[in-house]
Amino acid sequence: MTAMALNRRYSLAPLVGLLSLVIFFVLIELLIRIGVVNRFIVPPPSEIIASFSRVILEEDILHRFVLTATECLTAGVMLTIFGVAGGVLMHRFRLLQQACETWVAAMASAPTVLMYPLFLVIFGRSAWTIIMMGFVAALPPVILKTLEGLSSTRRVLINVGRSFNLTPSQQFWKILFPAAMPTIFVGIRLGLIFALINIVGVEFLINFGGLGALINELAERYDLAGTYASICFVILVSVLFFMSLEKAERWLRPFE
Amino acid sequence: MATNTSQPILVVEHINVRFETPDDGPVIAVDDVSLDVAPGEFLSVIGPSGCGKSTLFNVMGGLLGGYEGRVSVAGETISGPHASIGMVFQEESTFPWRSVTDNVAFPLELIGMPKDKRIERARHFIKLVGLDGFENRYPGELSGGMRQRVSLARTLASEPKILLMDEPFAALDEQTRLLLGDKVLQIQQDLKQTTLLITHNITEAVQMSDRILVMTYRPGKVKRIVNIDLPRPRTSEIVGSEAFGRYVAQIWADLREEASRGMKDDETRTMRVDEARS
Numbered sequence: 001m002t003a004m005a006l007n008r009r010y011s012l013a014p015l016v017g018l019l020s021l022v023i024f025f026v027l028i029e030l031l032i033r034i035g036v037v038n039r040f041i042v043p044p045p046s047e048i049i050a051s052f053s054r055v056i057l058e059e060d061i062l063h064r065f066v067l068t069a070t071e072c073l074t075a076g077v078m079l080t081i082f083g084v085a086g087g088v089l090m091h092r093f094r095l096l097q098q099a100c101e102t103w104v105a106a107m108a109s110a111p112t113v114l115m116y117p118l119f120l121v122i123f124g125r126s127a128w129t130i131i132m133m134g135f136v137a138a139l140p141p142v143i144l145k146t147l148e149g150l151s152s153t154r155r156v157l158i159n160v161g162r163s164f165n166l167t168p169s170q171q172f173w174k175i176l177f178p179a180a181m182p183t184i185f186v187g188i189r190l191g192l193i194f195a196l197i198n199i200v201g202v203e204f205l206i207n208f209g210g211l212g213a214l215i216n217e218l219a220e221r222y223d224l225a226g227t228y229a230s231i232c233f234v235i236l237v238s239v240l241f242f243m244s245l246e247k248a249e250r251w252l253r254p255f256e
Numbered sequence: 257m258a259t260n261t262s263q264p265i266l267v268v269e270h271i272n273v274r275f276e277t278p279d280d281g282p283v284i285a286v287d288d289v290s291l292d293v294a295p296g297e298f299l300s301v302i303g304p305s306g307c308g309k310s311t312l313f314n315v316m317g318g319l320l321g322g323y324e325g326r327v328s329v330a331g332e333t334i335s336g337p338h339a340s341i342g343m344v345f346q347e348e349s350t351f352p353w354r355s356v357t358d359n360v361a362f363p364l365e366l367i368g369m370p371k372d373k374r375i376e377r378a379r380h381f382i383k384l385v386g387l388d389g390f391e392n393r394y395p396g397e398l399s400g401g402m403r404q405r406v407s408l409a410r411t412l413a414s415e416p417k418i419l420l421m422d423e424p425f426a427a428l429d430e431q432t433r434l435l436l437g438d439k440v441l442q443i444q445q446d447l448k449q450t451t452l453l454i455t456h457n458i459t460e461a462v463q464m465s466d467r468i469l470v471m472t473y474r475p476g477k478v479k480r481i482v483n484i485d486l487p488r489p490r491t492s493e494i495v496g497s498e499a500f501g502r503y504v505a506q507i508w509a510d511l512r513e514e515a516s517r518g519m520k521d522d523e524t525r526t527m528r529v530d531e532a533r534s
Contacts (some may be wrong), residue, residue: 156347162319163343164363164414165336174362178353255353255394 043224048232051225059214059226061233068199068210069237071127075134075195076241079142080188086139087146087184088172097147108140113201125208133202134195141194145187149180185249192241200234211237264292265450266316266418271325273311279525285311286323287475293418296448300461300468302507304515306522308476309454310346313422316452317343329418342416346423350395350406356382357391359406363414381409384443401425401432405439412443419444419451425460434492437463445489458511459495462486462503470507473514474521480510 025045031037032044055061086104090097116133123129153176161175203212211234218226273286285308293299303309314320316327318337326333329340350359357378364374382391385405395403404424411419421440425433441464444451455461461468468482484503486494494500 154347156345156349157351159319159343159345160349160351163317163337163341164366165339166366170366175351178351181353253353255355255396 040224043228047225048228051223051229052232055214055218055226055229055233059218059230061214061230064210064214065233065237066210067127068203068212068234069240071131071134071199071203071210072192072196072237072241075131075138075199076188076192078131078135079138079191079195082135083139083142083187083191084146084184086143087150087187090143090147091150091176101144101147104140104143108144112137113198113205116202116205119202120206125206127209129206130199130202130209134199137198138191138194141190142184142187145190146180146184149183149187150176152183153179181253185245185253189242189245192245193238196234196238196241263294265295265330266293266452267326267328268292268312268316269326269328271312271315271323271327273308273315273320273323279529284475286315287477289325289471289476289478291469291478293450293452295417295450298444298451298453298464298466300453300455300465301471302455302458302461302468302511303471303476304473304511304518305456306518307471307473307514309456309471310422312476313343313420313454317341317420319343339414340417342411342414342419344404344407344411344419344421344424346426348395348400348403348407348427350403350410352395355392355394356387356398356406359395360409360413362410378409378413381413382406384412384446385409386439401428401436404428404436408440408443412447412449417450419449420454421451422454423456424453426455426457433457433460434463434495438492440464441490458504458507462500462507463490463492463495468507470510471514473518479514482507 028037028042029045032039032042090100090104113133115136116129119129119133123132157175157179158171161171166174200210200212200215203209204216205212207213207216211230215227215230215234218230268289268291271286271289272284275283275285277283287308289308289312291299291301301309301312311320315323315325318327318334318341321335328334329338334341351362354362357375360381361374361378364377369377379388379391382388385408387402387405387409390398390402395406398406408421408424425436428436437460440451443449444464451464453461453464462484465484468484470479470482471477472479482503486497486499486503
């Protein structure tokens with residue numbers, strides 16, 4: 001296949017993606033209109049679109065959007081720093097790895113969101129409760145993926161470092177860490193997904209702060225179209241974070 | 257002992273390596289192997305799979321401890337990786353996150369050479385292995401043969417007294433292997449680089465070496481040393497010569513018996529595993 005044909009295929013991909021989304025919404029709209037799907041459970045997409053202006057103007061969406069995004073960003077920065085450091089420590093100290101790996105893995109699948117009353121007691125009804133819930137829930141995948149990335153560094157690369165007489169610090173910064181980078185990014189991406197789910201979830205549960213609280217309020221008012229419109233903004237936060245992460249990854253790893 | 261008339265730069269004396277294996281108990285991987293390499297000499301170590309060639313490579317490179325015997329470089333006994341020894345590995349070992357220039361400049365970066373100077377030096381070695389024009393490419397954009405040349409250039413950039421290579425072209429096709437052999441020969445002749453090649457490929461060994469050390473199958477011992485009296489400078493064209501064919505036949509006669517023992521041993525081990533499973 002020629003480069004031009006490949007380029008055309010890649011430029012077509014977002015268009016096809018958008019088109020399939022439009023087809024999906026048209027189908028839902030049709031199913032609701034002919035009565036197959038109950039409009040009091042799933043509002044018609046046309047109503048959701050119409051409710052956007054109302055949600056933006058009346059519900060202070062920008063402020064809530066920024067609030068949720070800031071909470072996500074703070075949790076994301078914290079989990080990158082502490083998660084990567086945790087993984088590195090577990091890789092460095094075999095005893096720590098043997099002692100902790102199992103329960104860190106168990107923590108990854110635990111419904112930590114149910115611990116929100118404890119966090120409320122510790123941090124109060126504040127943004128810190130939400131951030132810490134997101135952080136704690138998202139920490140295990142970052143730790144585990146960092147550990148996996150470092151442990152699966154190809155033996156030959158380590159031997160190259162040894163043959164050049166690298167110090168342990170050089171071995172880490174010049175070989176182990178860059179070799180583990182792709183897996184660490186997978187961990188951060190997973191961590192961000194966990195963090196966003198938990199942040200919006202806790203906002204919803206404690207009815208405080210950003211988009212999660214707004215979804216709660218609109219659902220309480222039985223404003224289904226508004227609720228779904230707010231969910232779209234949560235998706236927008238997610239898209240923004242993933243695009244930024246992709247950009248950071250491309251900057252750090254230009255060879256990919 | 258494999259000897260040469262000039263004062264040797266690398267001396268390996270009575271190396272014994274034993275491994276503890278879960279299935280077969282203690283295994284003698286290398287049994288009383290001694291060899292020496294003169295400055296500028298090209299020595300190949302050839303043997304069937306499992307004869308301890310790579311173990312010997314790791315011992316000489318200082319990557320493996322716990323052996324009996326002594327390895328010395330220019331009279332100095334070594335017990336770990338040594339700046340005088342540069343290693344090229346069998347597996348693909350370029351750093352995928354570094355461009356060709358940055359890969360080759362790696363050892364120069366470690367000694368703190370200023371950036372502009374190390375890039376200039378790296379470009380010299382990139383040209384030496386015939387990769388000029390690919391300086392800014394990443395390993396992922398190169399073929400297997402090109403990546404092995406990057407590894408070779410990176411090792412040469414550290415200007416080692418001895419170049420140790422462990423089957424560097426094992427994963428490549430025969431034509432690429434012959435052409436890369438030409439490249440290595442040319443570099444070795446230009447730099448008068450002392451080289452020790454570990455290989456299981458007879459053609460490759462005869463094409464490049466001054467001497468070939470043939471090893472036995474487990475335990476790995478020195479079976480014979482063959483002096484290759486072919487004219488230099490050599491290229492892969494020598495492969496078609498009658499003298500070349502004679503050397504290949506002579507080494508194969510030595511290796512055949514060892515390779516057959518290795519094959520039988522593999523079959524016996526597989527049957528034993530099958531029996532244990534059933």
